[in-house]
Amino acid sequence: MSDASLPAPTRTYSYLGPRGTFTERALAQVPEAVGQTWRPVQNLGEALDDVISGRSDAAMIAIENSIDGGVSVAQDALATVPGLRVIGEYLVPVSFDLVARRGTKLENIRVLNAHPVAYAQSRELLDVRLPGHGHIPAASNVAAAADLLETGHADAAVAPPGITDHYDLEVLLSDIGSNKNAVTRFLLVSTTRVIPARTGADKTSLIAELPGNESGALLTMLEQFSARGVNMSMIESRPVGDEMGRYRFIIDAEGHILDERMAEALLGLRRSLARLTFLGSYPAADRSAITVDPRFSDTVFLDAREWLRDILGADSRP
Numbered sequence: 238m239s240d241a242s243l244p245a246p247t248r249t250y251s252y253l254g255p256r257g258t259f260t261e262r263a264l265a266q267v268p269e270a271v272g273q274t275w276r277p278v279q280n281l282g283e284a285l286d287d288v289i290s291g292r293s294d295a296a297m298i299a300i301e302n303s304i305d306g307g308v309s310v311a312q313d314a315l316a317t318v319p320g321l322r323v324i325g326e327y328l329v330p331v332s333f334d335l336v337a338r339r340g341t342k343l344e345n346i347r348v349l350n351a352h353p354v355a356y357a358q359s360r361e362l363l364d365v366r367l368p369g370h371g372h373i374p375a376a377s378n379v380a381a382a383a384d385l386l387e388t389g390h391a392d393a394a395v396a397p398p399g400i401t402d403h404y405d406l407e408v409l410l411s412d413i414g415s416n417k418n419a420v421t422r423f424l425l426v427s428t429t430r431v432i433p434a435r436t437g438a439d440k441t442s443l444i445a446e447l448p449g450n451e452s453g454a455l456l457t458m459l460e461q462f463s464a465r466g467v468n469m470s471m472i473e474s475r476p477v478g479d480e481m482g483r484y485r486f487i488i489d490a491e492g493h494i495l496d497e498r499m500a501e502a503l504l505g506l507r508r509s510l511a512r513l514t515f516l517g518s519y520p521a522a523d524r525s526a527i528t529v530d531p532r533f534s535d536t537v538f539l540d541a542r543e544w545l546r547d548i549l550g551a552d553s554r555p
């Protein structure tokens with residue numbers, strides 16, 4: 238019997254720190270995480286290890302940037318670390334400033350600290366304003382800035398706006414990203430087997446490996462989706478890593494595993510692929526309801542199954 242007077246156990250959420258990263262902003266969008274324990278970690282591996290070992294209940298990870306594309310280290314981890322499930326998706330608009338220790342002049346900057354994803358988005362302007370600069374990759378945007386005061390290896394850092402509220406640094410160039418509408422997509426991952434409820438605005442994430450080097454195998458995979466009216470919102474290939482020329486596909490499709498069309502597509506994929514990993518069904522970050530062609534509604538699939546059951550029921554009578 239549970240005692241209602243006992244406080245509910247607190248939940249722990251890991252995220253890429255230190256405090257002030259975009260990943261922290263993504264976590265701030267999770268209503269269930271408010272008032273719980275937030276654990277800043279140094280890198281993706283540590284965040285996922287927290288979840289697998291049970292130190293944390295969930296981890297927020299960056300999975301895709303609208304300019305730089307998929308975060309390959311995160312995609313590979315989802316494909317290879319067993320037991321992970323995606324339970325939420327969040328979007329964070331990202332912009333960057335160039336910051337430096339007080340008194341630094343732009344013309345004296347030789348070396349920059351920057352997270353690779355942030356650097357890729359700021360290259361265009363940095364190459365013009367700081368031609369010939371060097372780049373030291375940082376573990377996160379905030380770590381890039383903090384390191385200016387800790388080690389002083391670099392002269393400046395690419396950092397999130399507002400960083401100077403927390404660190405004694407000054408902004409030399411603001412809003413240096415090449416696209417003012419840049420967005421990073423984050424996933425909340427856990428080991429729970431509980432699939433988030435169907436909302437009508439859901440996504441399903443999968444990892445697919447084709448059977449050998451057969452012609453038409455990719456088309457057969459795509460047909461599983463198109464034949465059931467399931468729209469794919471993302472497909473990217475990543476090397477499996479064991480030998481040259483073997484790839485796996487990271488797929489996001491519109492819909493929930495409890496949608497009949499999605500469940501049928503998954504069964505078709507399971508039959509035709511060498512390996513299929515279900516990463517999760519979860520509410521899409523934009524919460525915009527999916528328009529389902531009436532030919533692929535739940536009712537149509539259920540009617541077809543009923544029709545088959547009727548035939549088999551009649552024919553199997555003695």
Ligand SMILES: O=C(O)C(=O)C[C@]1(C(=O)O)C=C[C@@H](O)C=C1
Binds near residue numbers: 257258259377
């Ligand atoms: O969360 C942060 O602030 C990070 O530094 C990480 C990260 C990433 O891993 O892609 C997140 C968003 C930005 O697009 C750049 C970097």
